[in-house]
Amino acid sequence: MRKILIGILLSLLLISSVAAQDTPVALETFTDEIYGFESVKPEGWTAAGPGIYGRAVGTQDVTLMGQQAAPVSVQQIWPGLLPQLMLTEIPESTGQYESAALTWDLYQVDVTAGTITVKIDLALAAGEGKTYIVLLQAAPDEYESLHEQVFLPTLEAFTPVVIETGDLPYIQEEVTFENGDITLAGTLTLPEGDGPHPAVVLITGSGGQDRDETIFSMRPFKLIADGLTPAGIAVLRYDDRGIGQSTGDFASATTSDFATDAAAAIEYLLTRDDINPEQIGVLGHSEGGIVSAMLGATNPHLAFIISMAGTSVNGRDVLTLQNELILRASGASEEVIALQLEFLTRMFAAIEAGDRDDLVEAAYETVLAQVQTLPEEDREALGDLEAYARTTAEQGAQTYFSDWFREFLNYDPAVDWAKTTVPVLALFGAKDVQVDAGQNSVPLQAALEAAGNTDVTIVTLADANHLFQAADTGGTDEYGTLEPVFVEDFLPTIIDWLSTRVDLTAG
Secondary structure, three states: OOOOOOOOHHHHHOOOOOOOOOOOOOEEEEEEOOOOEEEEEEOOOEEEEOOEEEOOOOOOOOOEEEEEEEOOOHHHHHHHHHHHOOOOOOOOOOEEEEOOOOEEEEEEEEEEEOOEEEEEEEEEEEEOOEEEEEEEEEOHHHHHHHHHHHHHHHHHHOEEOOOOOOOOOOEEEEEEEEEOOEEEEEEEEEOOOOOOEEEEEEEOOOOOOOOOOOEOOEOHHHHHHHHHHHHOOEEEEEOOOOOOOOOOOOOOOOHHHHHHHHHHHHHHHHOOOOEEEEEEEEEEEOHHHHHHHHHHHHOOOEEEEEEEOOOOOOHHHHHHHHHHHHHHHOOOOHHHHHHHHHHHHHHHHHHHHOOHHHHHHHHHHHHHHHHOOOOHHHHHHHOOHHHHHHHHHHHHHHHHOOHHHHHHHHOOHHHHHOOOOOOEEEEEEOOOOOOOHHHHHHHHHHHHHHOOOOOEEEEEEOOEOOOOOEOOOOOHHHOOOOOOOOOOOHHHHHHHHHHOOOOOOOO
16 A cells, blocks of 8 residues: 655656765754654755655756655564665675664665666664664765765664654553464554443554555544544554564465454454454455454444545456556656556456466566657666666565465455445545555445345445545655645544444443
């Protein structure tokens, strides 16, 4: 769901270097509310994306720095970093840097793209269930100066921000519960009074998510807890397995595994005297909506389901339309869109046949055709286009042949929705490009009717994107630029729906 790390690194490599800058660098302090830290950055450097700042001395300046955070371990960061650094294995650390706040592991990498070479400083530090990232990219003749004037002072100044909750209108409790040998850590928010209270378990979308489902500055699950708990509904949200303070291996897990984690959350709530065992439901976002369907078909303890941009068709259909809508929202040409859709058809066939070589070949041909649509100067900067396409194709195949991806492609949520008889509220965003409302609302209604379910409410909220923010295009590139709040009707719709199905007066 989210793109983390230094996502524009390669695009900035597609330009030429400039002469070294001898002017001393002045630093200014700032607070990054998206990633949650205080730090410094060079004065005059401008934001080129969330957590990324470019010097931009002319149009050919490769100099940039990135400061970001992600709710995953250092080990889980590397698979996303390696392709951007054009590496196939983790480089050897050049040492550590002890700052007042963190212990940084340091790396230095030379990256060449076509005729351009840059030197990259990279530092990674773990703390509070997150990995913090600082990166400096510079031309070789400026590297030593910027290393001393920018990179090291940034490491020293970088300090995670502790979010002050203030006086909350509810009770908040840090909890853990078990699923076999996995310990899941989360936050349970409780209304005032002894209860027993109705409760909802929040289930995150795809990708490793923390308990707030933090995506840039948007924290959907924190907002939901803040809205539902004062209204009388207990809310349990938890870090995905292997993320934040939860144990386990996220990378090897499938959606079915995540369903067992959610079932364990329900079982935990059943042990508490302050929770009404007859009024426990789930709210699943995106892939969490798929988990909700699995639970709806099998879990006897569910009292209701809220699906937040959940799917009701198989993963092949979701991905096909999703790719088209995302590319179209980003302004991609019809040629690029057609190439991508053709690739998906070939990819699905190769995965079904278990033919990794054919998939790599299809990806190679697609990437090569797509880079041919770039401006001439960008193609020249990439150097050997065939080698570039081959490397990209090999990296993609690792994801496409994962157990999670195979299950996602083949699983049809409609089968489980057709076994779900508890009340269902399904929310869609009219501008969602990841889970299209039109594609999924009609099959969902049909499946629930087949189950004989007479309590179904489907609502499509105007202007809402996949995170239910008020959006312009709905494109994924907007997520970090929009106000981190829900569209006006989102929380009231949920609370009003629940108010007629659970007891909100327990005290």
